[in-house]
Amino acid sequence: MNGKTRNQPELSQRQHQILKLLQAGKVNKEVAQELGIGLGTVKQHLVAIFKKLNVSNRAMAVSHGMEMLHEQESRESVLPMADLLECRPCVVLSIALPEDASQLATKLMYGSLAAMASANDAVFLARNGNAGDVIFGIQRVTEYDLAIAVQTARAVYDDLQAMDAGIAGTLRGCMTAGVAFASMKRFGGWTGEAIASVAIATARELLNDVQPGQFAFDPTALDLIELFGIGGMQQVSPTMRLPELKNLHWTGSRRAYHLVGRDDELGQLYAALTEAAKGHGKLFVVEGEMGMGKSRLCDAIAKLCLKHEGDVSFCRSLPSVLGNCLYDTVKGVECSVEQAAVSLRAEPVRFPDLVVVDDFHLLTQDQQILLSAAGAEAVGKGKLVIFSGRRGIRENAARQTGTNAFGMISLRRLSAHSVQVLVRDALGKGAIDGRASKVQRIASAAAGVPLFAVGLARHHDAEQLALPLRVAITARLDSLHLDHHLLREVAKNAVGTSLAEAAANLGEDAAALCNQVEHAIAAGVLAYSADGWLSFTHPLLRRAIGNLAME
Ligand SMILES: Nc1ncnc2c1ncn2[C@@H]1O[C@H](COP(=O)(O)OP(=O)(O)O)[C@@H](O)[C@H]1O
Ligand SMILES: [Mg+2]
CATH class of the missing domain: 3.30.70.1230 (Nucleotide cyclase, GGDEF domain)
Structure with a gap:
């Protein structure tokens, strides 16, 4: 459904008032109290509003109403x-x-x-x-x-x-x-x-x-x-x-789907696991953006380790708001980073001994350094240690272990074929009608990011970008402090825009805007095409920022 093709409905003043109250989160009873009318009257108005907006429930009415405002604002800068x-x-x-x-x-x-x-x-x-x-x-x-x-x-x-x-x-x-x-x-x-x-x-x-x-x-x-x-x-x-x-x-x-397209990466880790079975330790850093499959890869190697009757410790780092400690997924308890450092340094119980610390980037600088130092000692004792997280965690590991003393795995986008396999897996038995074209469409929208493939497949019928994907994208963008005016401007056209045009539309100096563009490019959000057009590095970023419907 495209909002722009709908006829602009004419709401009466009272209906408008009621829609506003719904948008403010009022329930029917509160609307009735606020306007001094009966509950029955409110319900009658609601039915009329739904009909005019061509929606079937209040949630749709509110979001449709807001969409109208949003679109109007994009057009006219209210x-x-x-x-x-x-x-x-x-x-x-x-x-x-x-x-x-x-x-x-x-x-x-x-x-x-x-x-x-x-x-x-x-x-x-x-x-x-x-x-x-x-x-x-x-x-x-x-x-x-x-x-x-x-x-x-x-x-x-x-x-x-x-x-x-x-x-x-x-x-x-x-x-x-x-x-x-x-x-x-x-x-x-x-x-x-x-x-x-x-x-x-x-x-x-x-x-x-x-x-x-x-x-x-x-x-x-x-x-x-x-x-x-x-x-x-x-x-x-x-x-x-x-x-x-x-x-x-x-x-x-x-949710774990059948691992696809990571043969090389898993192969590297498996080779190290074989060595670790003989008591030769090694440290690996697994890096990648959110949803590239870091945790999934670590899971796969942990399973292999268990299959070889090895010892596995798998911890997830928690952010400061959740206590800046680790969650031990094997034991199901939280433990402090200091405790984790002690167990890293402890003698291995049996080989291979695998220790995974996932979401390493959420720890503080000091905590990362502490664990890296303990990790280096663990490697000396023959353990296979994996630190996994977003870009930038390698520096702390390097400082403590000496550069090149560790293996580095950077997870890049999956091939189009792998994504299609993943999408089919995630669709499961759903989406029988037009399945082949659906797989194509989702895979192309996911553009190599496994999390997007899975999220889109789970909501393959949704008109709007599904909530979990919005969370994933917005969380990433919020951490980057980019120029939202610029992003909104670039999102207007599927093919992108030129710097001069964006600056003109924003009424700004191109030279000044250039800084913001460079910032967004460095963050991996925008990129210039060969012929000089500025656009998003991933189509879902544009969709999320422009609040655009799914195709
Ligand atoms: N190579 C892959 N094969 C199959 N599924 C994958 C692959 N990579 C990621 N996934 C799935 O995509 C989702 C996101 O992956 P995850 O490992 O949680 O990402 P990250 O830890 O990098 O944020 C999960 O549901 C995961 O099972
Ligand atoms: Mg993860």
Whole structure:
């Protein structure tokens, strides 16, 4: 569906008002109260609005309404040039105590919600009826926002528990995910003004059905969890008891598909494993952008090691907001980086002895150096050590081990053929109709990135870019602090634009804009084609930034 080809619907003033309230996350009851009309009347208006907008539910009505605004803004620049209305993936946590809860308990709940929100750059909204929402992803998106939301719910529960176990037992909460339209600054970050999201209303509605002491995840949240990995020893289920949340960890492990197109890389690691079986150790650094298959590759070598009756330790690094420690995926417990260094230095139990530290880039500089030094010692004792993470982790490893003393594997995009095989695997038994053309289309949109292939296949019927993919892309872009005006401008045309044209459209000096272009090129987001056109290095980046529908 293309928004531009729809006829612009004429909403009455009242209908417009109601749409605005829906966009602000109000439920029917609140809309009725606010406008001083009956619940039945609100419902009648809703039916009329859906009909005019040609949609079938409120979620679509809200997003369609926002889309109209978004498109209009792209065309006419309604907001001052400094701000941009952006479509951002967000995670919403909704928490409530019973209406008759003591003031002390409510104050404590609001206090811990607000503290967690501000520590994590999230937006906190207090609500009537002893309830509150925290929205993650407006200021900045990360792939572990879900895990932080879970941790926030846990913190509120723990704080109440410390005060009075009885009251903690009456707390209830839930989590949803969706997109939000928010006014953003040119180089990222929320301006603090406009924000509208149907996910907020969804969370509030879901919360109504949650029993005291329980926590619920809606299907979109579960979908994100599936792609980004939360769980561990205890698996996430749609409804859990609040105290059980403490057993959930950010595992970062995604669903494993049959490994394709990494024969060379796995071959290198396998050769090292054979050596390690004889007690000859080696350190490897596996580097690649998010979703290139680092964890998948490490998984494959770990399986091979187990098959050879070796010893495997597989740890995932956690970011500072989640405690800056490691999660031991074999034992299902967290451990400190210091503890991990001690076990790296310990004598091997048996050969081959494999130690993997995944998402190494999330550790602090000091932690990386500590583990690298311990890793070098482990290699001396005959272990095979793999540090895996995003670009730039090799420097710390090099400093501690001496350059070239370690193997380097850089994961690049998969071949078109491998991606097609992966897409077929991920589609599974779904998408029978027009399967061949679907595989082609998805594979070409994924352009060599396995995570994109998997994500697109899982949502092969979606008109819009699926939420998990938006999270992946936005998280990467947010970490780069690029010029959003420039990106938006480049996203307008599929073929790209020239620097002069972009500068003219933005009303800026080409020389000044040139710096921003170079920055975006260095970050791997934009590139010049042979004939001088500036465009995105990956088609999904353009789609996410332009908020464009799937083809
Ligand atoms: N070579 C591959 N063959 C099959 N599936 C892959 C491959 N590389 C990645 N995947 C799948 O793509 C998704 C993302 O890969 P992952 O290893 O989590 O990426 P990274 O750790 O680099 O962020 C996972 O579902 C993974 O199973
Ligand atoms: Mg990974």
